[in-house]
Amino acid sequence: MHEKIEVATQMIEKSGWIAPLFFILLHLIRPFLFIPVLITCMIGGYLFGLGYGSIFSIIGLGITSALFYWLLKIFPSMEQKLLTIKVKLLGKNRELSNSQLMIMRMIPFIHFHIVSLYVYESTQNYQQYIFRSFLFILPPAIIFTAFGDIIHQMPLYSAIALTLLLLISFLFSRKKQVVIKWNDFFTS
Template identity: 45%
Template sequence: MEQFDQSLEAFMDSVGWLAPFLFILLHLVRPLLFLPVIAVCVAGGFLFGFFEGAFLSFIGLTLMSWVSYLLVNKFPKFQDKMARLKDKIFPDRTLSVFQVMILRIMPFVHFHLLSLYLMEMTKTLKEYMIISALGLIAPAILYTAFGRAITEFPWYTTLSMFILLAAIFSFIEKWHNSKAQSN
């Protein structure tokens, strides 16, 4: 693993000023390579440092949100596939914007699926991109800053973090449902 880190760092040094653009491009091709978001953001923190890595990850994730919007709206088969996945993972469930934002923080939750939820909640591309970008700030920062540490935590610490996020998600769902019933 150490040799991989050294060779990756050497490659990034050799490409010079193109490195940030290649990193953003990596975010865009990440789904094709079956790389989790957290892995790419951790690499950004390793290669560029916290601030630049988080900023570049935010740009890459925001562009990926835009690509998701185009895929869903231009390719009906892709939209059908995402809708089937949505029905399979979250059957008969409506998520709030805050719940989608919490799920975006959780690693390994399908990025395009969460984008589909946001598309269904918004009316225009502009509205979707604003809400999506706001929801990408936390994952870009957290994954870049803590992604490496999270992967090195003992299993029970990682499990505790997931349980905490699940509890927050559940609380928001109950609050959202009680608010909807009172209206």
């Protein structure tokens, strides 16, 4: 098995700019194939190392976020479907803090575009959306790529402990108030 991995690594090194391009394209088609961001970034860390893998993941996730913004503008029905999922997942009147959104991005089983929807709803224009998306992309891209870089050394119990730590920090970093709008409280 180790020999096959070395052969694959040598092929990637010889491919030049084609391997990074295919990796960035993998980030673009990842949502349609239901591949988690965690897996894609870990592959980048495994194949390209922490530095280049993080850069390629940030580029791929950034392009994915930019495309998501324009898809919501072009297809409003897509936004409504995602809003339904968001309400089922977190409730109707839940506002999340920036730290919660960042932690949510790093939880493997939370869909990438649910966080993108929160960012979309909380920004006024495309520039704000791209800036905030970039901020929320950095931690998972770097951390997941680092996991891929050291995957052969990390035992399973460490990965489980990290996931639990992220869930606990998500719960403790929440906003302490819930805003219920007048019309929602007094429905007819």
